[in-house]
Amino acid sequence: MREDLLSAVEADFQLLREENERTEISRREEIRRNYPEIEKLAEEREELIHGTIRKILSGGEQAEKLPEIMEEKNARIRTLLREAGLPEDYLSPVYRCPVCRDTGYTGDPVRTRCDCFRKAYQKKLRESIGLGNGSRETFESFDAARIPADMIPEIGRSQRELALFARQQCEQWADRYPENTRKNILLTGPSGTGKTFLLRAVAERLIERDFPVLVISAYRFIEIARKSYFEGGEGMEELLDIPVLMLDDLGSEPMMKNITVEQLFNLVSERNARGLSTLISTNLNLEELVNRYTERIVSRISDPRNTLVIILQGKDLRSV
Numbered sequence: 001m002r003e004d005l006l007s008a009v010e011a012d013f014q015l016l017r018e019e020n021e022r023t024e025i026s027r028r029e030e031i032r033r034n035y036p037e038i039e040k041l042a043e044e045r046e047e048l049i050h051g052t053i054r055k056i057l058s059g060g061e062q063a064e065k066l067p068e069i070m071e072e073k074n075a076r077i078r079t080l081l082r083e084a085g086l087p088e089d090y091l092s093p094v095y096r097c098p099v100c101r102d103t104g105y106t107g108d109p110v111r112t113r114c115d116c117f118r119k120a121y122q123k124k125l126r127e128s129i130g131l132g133n134g135s136r137e138t139f140e141s142f143d144a145a146r147i148p149a150d151m152i153p154e155i156g157r158s159q160r161e162l163a164l165f166a167r168q169q170c171e172q173w174a175d176r177y178p179e180n181t182r183k184n185i186l187l188t189g190p191s192g193t194g195k196t197f198l199l200r201a202v203a204e205r206l207i208e209r210d211f212p213v214l215v216i217s218a219y220r221f222i223e224i225a226r227k228s229y230f231e232g233g234e235g236m237e238e239l240l241d242i243p244v245l246m247l248d249d250l251g252s253e254p255m256m257k258n259i260t261v262e263q264l265f266n267l268v269s270e271r272n273a274r275g276l277s278t279l280i281s282t283n284l285n286l287e288e289l290v291n292r293y294t295e296r297i298v299s300r301i302s303d304p305r306n307t308l309v310i311i312l313q314g315k316d317l318r319s320v
Ligand SMILES: [Zn+2]
Pocket: 097, 098, 099, 100, 101, 102, 103, 104, 105, 114, 115, 116, 117
């Protein structure tokens, strides 16, 4: 788990607990102001608890009847709250997660992280690596039924067949990582044929398996590259270091003289030299890629010895 994200989630939980406490205080104040009868019972209940603790600590008698008396008072408080048009649990401790009461931990004496904490961490992780917080795109949520099954005459296969094959290849790749013989993936095909979906599904699977991955748009890549070209800075270092980098929608970024081609070349060569995985999606076909980025880049991002080239075809699924 990443330390920076863990600290951020811890801080969120701290804020949540403070907010819970403020809610409890303001509710109690409201009761004190407007419902003297309930307030009186609540005070008696507190005295009962504190008095009993004092007795137990001083070695005095244990109040055997305490649970019974407590339940009587609680029942009375619930009734009065209901009659006042308030929820029955209005004076109960406030928390979002009943399992850990927003501490983020469960278990005693051995503490483990609560599921709610792990979920919050995963959410932050997905945001931080570019998966956003929208609906998750996973192999499980891949829906082949909405992909046209009619034959594409030029290739003798349907769009659905191609997509299912691509899905299978991507999933296998994600499950085998880092033992893949081919370190890279190039996904090409017209827009809306599911390339970004598959990239994200690979990313999700790698996260599940605890491998570090980063998803950025080609547009964002050029912003980082331009900044580091003109102003220095460490933006490029992360892109060169991350074990799995996904560059989404190559070809959509602005073509900047001396920068786009050069920086892209440096990125893919350096990552290949380091044995790291780079996954690229693009709407451009190989010929268009060569025209835009030159042969020497394309030979590096589509070299069949270390790149799994996946070609999608068909209609834009967002419009079918
Ligand atoms: Zn919890």
